[in-house]
Amino acid sequence: MAYSRIYNRHGYILDFIKRNNRPTTQHIVNFLHSLGEGVDERTVQRDIKTIENELDYVIERKGSHPNRWYEIVEEPEEKTLVSRYLEHAGLAEMLQKEAAYGKKGRKAVFLDDTQITHGLEHISPILSAIRSNRKVEIEHQKFGADATTRKVSPLFLKQFKHRWYLTAREEQTGNVKSFGLDRILRVIVLNDAFTFRKEDDHDAMFSHVIGLYDNEEEPQQIRFWSEANHAGYLRSVKIHHSQKEIGEMDGGIVFEVDVVPNYEFFQQMLMMEAKVKILSPESVIDRMRGMLSRIQNLYQP
Numbered sequence: 024m025a026y027s028r029i030y031n032r033h034g035y036i037l038d039f040i041k042r043n044n045r046p047t048t049q050h051i052v053n054f055l056h057s058l059g060e061g062v063d064e065r066t067v068q069r070d071i072k073t074i075e076n077e078l079d080y081v082i083e084r085k086g087s088h089p090n091r092w093y094e095i096v097e098e099p100e101e102k103t104l105v106s107r108y109l110e111h112a113g114l115a116e117m118l119q120k121e122a123a124y125g126k127k128g129r130k131a132v133f134l135d136d137t138q139i140t141h142g143l144e145h146i147s148p149i150l151s152a153i154r155s156n157r158k159v160e161i162e163h164q165k166f167g168a169d170a171t172t173r174k175v176s177p178l179f180l181k182q183f184k185h186r187w188y189l190t191a192r193e194e195q196t197g198n199v200k201s202f203g204l205d206r207i208l209r210v211i212v213l214n215d216a217f218t219f220r221k222e223d224d225h226d227a228m229f230s231h232v233i234g235l236y237d238n239e240e241e242p243q244q245i246r247f248w249s250e251a252n253h254a255g256y257l258r259s260v261k262i263h264h265s266q267k268e269i270g271e272m273d274g275g276i277v278f279e280v281d282v283v284p285n286y287e288f289f290q291q292m293l294m295m296e297a298k299v300k301i302l303s304p305e306s307v308i309d310r311m312r313g314m315l316s317r318i319q320n321l322y323q324p
Contacts, residue, residue, distance in 0.1 A: 032060055033074050036067065037095075040082065045092035142187065142204030146180065149189055152212045153177045156219060158194070162209040163202050170208055176217035179225050180204075183234050190236055192223065199228070201235040233263050234287030242283050246302040250275045253298040262291045277302065289314060 032055065039054050040046055048064045055062050062070075071093065074080050081097035152159045159177050164170035175191035178199070182188070187204040222228070231242035246269065249257055254276040257266070265281040282288055284307045292299060292311065301308050 029070075032062070033070055035060070036070055037074065037080070040093050040095055045086070045094075047090060047092050051093075142207050145189075145204050145207055145210045146187065148210050148212050149177050149180060153179065156216050158213045158215040158217050159191075160209075160211040160213060161189075161191075161202065161207050163207050165206060174213070174215075175200075175202075178219070178223050181225075181235075188235060190225075190228075192217075199223070199236055231265070231282050232287075233282055233285065233291060235285070240283045240285065242281055243304060243307065244279060244281050245284065245288075245304065245307055246277055246279045247292070248272055248275050248277055248300045248302055249295075250298050253295065254278075262288075284310065 035055060035058060036051055039051055043050065048067050051067050052062060052064055055067070071082055075082055079099035080095060083094055083096050084091045085094055086092050149159065151157075158174060160172060160174050162170050162172050174194040175189075176194070177189055177191045179190050180187060181190055181201070188201045189204060189207070190199060190201050192199050228236055251274055257276075257278060258268070263280045263282050265279075267279055269277040269279050271277070289311065292301065293314070301311050
């Protein structure tokens with residue numbers, strides 16, 4: 024049996040246990056049968072044991088025979104790509120069935136169509152180069168500019184806002200930059216080896232960054248005010264993991280983040296319009312004032 028099918032089944036099981044109250048082995052078997060998976064109770068029990076051993080989930084059986092049921096009591100602290108994939112496998116199956124139904128009847132699910140898929144063919148050679156610590160030569164073309172050829176040390180791939188990026192260290196300048204895969208025209212894996220530096224670790228590099236890496240600025244403690252009605256959203260969807268609540272002011276809530284004030288930070292602020300206001304430091308406030316002034320000038324009659 025193909026491994027992808029086994030992984031999908033593990034994902035269905037995880038999703039079913041999470042979404043249902045006191046699911047028994049037979050409940051899971053019946054659910055899998057409805058998806059065309061011809062398995063028995065023993066297979067389900069083996070699958071659950073595999074999920075625990077390989078993905079660090081703790082799944083306990085509770086209650087008494089014959090109505091013993093499953094509960095996820097502990098999830099992995101840091102979820103791997105595989106565990107994230109498995110968690111969404113059940114959702115993907117439902118969306119696939121809905122897409123088929125939507126061709127015959129009324130559509131109930133609509134997906135964002137802005138996903139950029141150009142350049143995904145570069146993922147395989149880039150990953151190979153990363154794993155073997157080999158440099159690559161890329162032909163990269165910015166919007167509105169001629170294509171340039173660069174020799175880089177590939178560090179990692181990162182997805183952000185529907186696009187995939189290669190974060191790499193340029194050989195000519197020594198700087199770390201992000202390159203959109205959709206703007207890369209060609210990738211050649213070279214025989215030249217490179218040494219992965221301690222400072223090139225993803226978590227260290229991006230610990231104070233929203234979005235894409237920018238090595239031209241230092242992180243700052245930035246405080247901003249949010250109107251009370253919007254604060255609930257910011258509590259549930261933080262703009263950065265360092266975000267913390269400081270206190271109340273003028274009928275709203277004051278938050279603080281420790282980040283590089285890069286393009287993506289200001290983009291987040293502007294998206295929230297008049298619901299938020301930057302309080303400090305003054306240098307960041309001045310930059311926001313400059314942006315708002317330029318925007319206002321565009322709309323002068």
